[in-house]
Amino acid sequence: MTVDFQCAGGTSRTTAATCSGVQPTAAGLGLGLVLGGFFTWITVSVLARLRSPTPHKMAFAGRWETETQEGYDAFCKLLGIPDDIIEKGRDYKLITEVTQSGDDFSWTQIYPTDAKVTNKFTIGKECDMETIGGKKFKATVSMEGGKLSVTFPNYHHTSEISGGKLVETSKAGSVVLKRTSRKL
Numbered sequence: 001m002t003v004d005f006q007c008a009g010g011t012s013r014t015t016a017a018t019c020s021g022v023q024p025t026a027a028g029l030g031l032g033l034v035l036g037g038f039f040t041w042i043t044v045s046v047l048a049r050l051r052s053p054t055p056h057k058m059a060f061a062g063r064w065e066t067e068t069q070e071g072y073d074a075f076c077k078l079l080g081i082p083d084d085i086i087e088k089g090r091d092y093k094l095i096t097e098v099t100q101s102g103d104d105f106s107w108t109q110i111y112p113t114d115a116k117v118t119n120k121f122t123i124g125k126e127c128d129m130e131t132i133g134g135k136k137f138k139a140t141v142s143m144e145g146g147k148l149s150v151t152f153p154n155y156h157h158t159s160e161i162s163g164g165k166l167v168e169t170s171k172a173g174s175v176v177l178k179r180t181s182r183k184l
Helices: 072-078 083-090
Strands: 003-007 010-014 017-025 028-035 038-044 047-050 062-070 095-101 104-110 116-122 126-130 136-140 142-144 147-151 156-162 165-172 175-183
Touching: 072 083, 072 165, 072 175, 116 126, 136 147
Parallel strands: none
Antiparallel strands: 003 010, 003 047, 017 028, 028 038, 062 095, 062 175, 095 104, 104 116, 126 136, 142 147, 147 156, 156 165, 165 175
């Protein structure tokens, strides 16, 4: 384990620490550490960071199939999708394929008309994207707290992993489409 401490005097790093407890205190974060055989309780007010991989970073990768969707008809009508396509897609199990390498994503959705839309993006960088209707636009995808977020021309879209499921929420004004998918 590597522990970094940052304070007014600079950053100190130790790998010879055994963490024996972490407690919030009025002044910051209290850490019980064994340093060189001696137990030390310190309060770190600026930064105490235990280095570990962030589990949500790779959670999106895989192949997903729609289980449930709420608000589908109203959302599709709002976007101007023809009634016959709405009808065809209502019970269709949309397939979403996600590959991920760090902050780089390839996000493909396969629709009931056998249409396939792939958007490639890097978190925090502007990219070219495309809607199911073929409209191309520029957007920046962000990630906050494990949730991907992007604004499309007519709506705002978020994707997150919750309870092992891919949960996608698209909002256009008061109309909301929520799609939950299981991993295949």
